[in-house]
Amino acid sequence: MKKELLDKLTSKDAVIGIVGLGYVGLPLMLRYNEVGFRVLGFDIDQTKVEALMQGQSYIEHIPAAAIANARAGGFEATADFARASEADALIICVPTPLNKYREPDLSFVLDTTDSLVPHLRRGQIVSLESTTYPGTTDEELLPRIQSRGMKVGEDIFLVYSPEREDPGNPDFTTRTIPKVCGGITEACQEAGLALYGGVIDRVVPVSSTRAAEMTKLLENIHRAVNIGLVNEMKIVADKMGIDIHEVIRAAATKPFGFVPYHPGPGLGGHCIPIDPFYLTWKAREYGLHTRFIELAGEVNSAMPDWVVSKIANALNERKKSINGSRVLVLGIAYKKNVDDMRESPSVHIMERLRALGADVAYSDPHVPQFPKMREHHFDLASIALTPESIAQYDCVVLATDHDRFDYASIQASAQLVVDSRGKYLSILPNVVKA
Incomplete structure (x- = not known):
């Protein structure tokens, strides 16, 4: 089984299944497609599947042209996990969030694995890329896979290889970021190195x-x-x-x-x-x-609360309260120059301001409409920044320092700027560092 799999991976005749087509899975799909593998993508979100099948992208830094090229190169997306049997490799790239008690929520990983297990077959390799605690692969995935009656390391192969994507970073690509890989057995490790060695410049083996x-x-x-x-x-x-x-x-x-x-x-x-x-x-x-x-x-x-306290103090010095003030938050993506909203501190700042009675708005050139999120709810669209629109707000909060913001114009037009990113270097009368 191992030799047959290695031959397929080496010759690029293997079908690569990417499970979870988000910020990690989609770039990985593009890389495998780029070097000539046939790629089958799986996602439970039917709207994502339909968009990809139409050659569209839903991630800002991945252009639609790249998806269209992948489609022309044989890429397919599906929500039908029964098609997992078609793949020679299944790479799991699903979220691993925390619950409200700050405990691991492995439901996405385990539900995904349970959806795949009935369709696993001999000669496949399964790789988990989702970040998790030590022991997840051998404690949770291994027994589920072996429940099919196949022996891991002989009939089927299992590895863990953590994702290292950095959305929006132009200096590194999926190909150039070294890939760590550990297998359940030596045979699993050998298969894992073959799986990634053909698409990543450097694969770093570890013992387990x-x-x-x-x-x-x-x-x-x-x-x-x-x-x-x-x-x-x-x-x-x-x-x-x-x-x-x-x-x-x-x-x-x-x-x-x-x-x-x-x-x-x-x-x-x-x-x-x-x-x-x-x-x-x-x-x-x-x-x-x-x-x-x-x-x-x-x-x-505690840092969002620190920023809100700086906003409150700055408004208070101008004889205003947060309650009733109009506050514009600049940047709601979690870091500069991307549209990624996951765990963004900007959203926590907006929620705290709203709870204190502020009239909250935002401007973000990368996020035109506040997205649907599991825990955060705002019915807002991005405000266009003009000298007139900026001047209407009692406070402008710089939360994410996108390059597309005109910082000189913002400072010149704003009544008050609270800068949480250290963008303004000089001492200015209407700028407060937070």
């Missing part, structure tokens, strides 16, 4: 699926902890009347021993605000309390 799962968590915990540190430093510097952004720029001139991290209004994206708590939860099983990780999470989670 658990090591691969922990690798992804370490990457994101490293960022979360350092961002938590610099966010706390920002609060201390603010109390001392020091511009933390000036300090960071100065510290970054040291050619060794310092890596600049930048404070902001909170953490966003599907990884950094969520992944550390997957390890925190799993560590409890071993009687461990991950104090460092949880402290960073507390600091980062």
